[in-house]
Amino acid sequence: MPHQRTAYDPYPKHKPTPAEPVIVHLRVPPADGVIQWHTHAWGQLVCPHKGSVRVSVPGMMWIVPRYRAVWIPPGIEHEVVMLGEVDFHVMYVEPRALSLPLDACTVIEVSPLLRELANALADDAMHQEKRRHAAMALLIEEIREAPTLPLGLPLPTERRLRTLCVAMMEEPGADRTLAEWAPRVGASARTLARLFHTELDTSFGTWRRQLRLARAIDLIGRGVPLADVAIEVGYANPPAFTTMFRNALGFPPSYLVNAGTAEDT
Known part of the structure; x- marks a missing residue:
């Protein structure tokens, strides 16, 4: 809710x-x-x-x-x-x-x-x-x-793609494929893939990764343990989450945990 x-x-x-x-x-x-x-x-x-x-x-x-x-x-x-x-x-x-x-x-x-x-x-x-x-x-x-x-998450204006993006924002850890999401918004997987490129100049996978990264940063800032953050954003394997995070930002998620701890002391 x-x-x-x-x-x-x-x-x-x-x-x-x-x-x-x-x-x-x-x-x-x-x-x-x-x-x-x-x-x-x-x-x-x-x-x-x-x-x-x-x-x-x-x-x-x-x-x-x-x-x-x-x-x-x-x-x-x-x-x-x-x-x-x-x-x-x-x-x-x-x-x-x-x-x-x-x-x-x-x-x-x-x-x-x-x-x-x-x-x-x-x-x-x-x-x-x-x-x-x-x-x-x-x-x-x-x-x-x-x-x-690079923490921005582009948002579309096209109705079907926006419906999909809003649904994904509610479930950032969902591992559904584009074909599995498609029936929810009344468009084919091919149409949605095309809209990601024409509307947002990105792919479904890249946009989902940026969404998960944004959600992870929010959860880390709230003090949620990293293992729980990884699960929340769709990574059952914490090392895989750490690899994604480091590749995106150039440092591991533990850096943000340590930064927050240092500022609280």
Whole structure:
């Protein structure tokens, strides 16, 4: 059964300026809350401090855990959904201050220094102007140097393919073939395979792997043991899950477990 979502409209929303190019707020929304579709005139980074969020823009979705942040350029319509209990930093950014793209979202890795700078700057916690500007400059440099990660999940508009993708998102661990899914959406396996390529420029197998990766990152961020995560996303053999994860991101899932543990100490 879907979660009951509570609409959440966060305040304050101080606009960044060339003199104050990054404004940081700590948001504490209700569990399973949703910031409904909207746009900003400025860029923003959404960086979970606890839990994970799901960020959607037209045609794409990201699940973002607490050691990652998603960049949303100005003018791009987006929705932010809390996956359970969440608090997060949002950094409103003067777009010219960064080298991040102005026409597409991306996910960046959040270093311990970047996180601590966000904590220090949140809601004007650092009142001494000289120190605040120094911290802001260092925060911008950390964002510029942050590695990007391929965690986006493209979403289709074609009715049959979207029905399939939504069903798969509800059961990311299902091992059904495309032929087994096809009767559920009223299209042949051949038609669905073609739609994956024409609508999403990918294959059924690649899209499912990205879905499982997104779900796994969310579960790891919630503290679920890796063996249970592997089963949840369709890998009865944990080493096979670790191999898939490492091939996709360049590091094993244990890296995220260790990162979260280090930040909690």
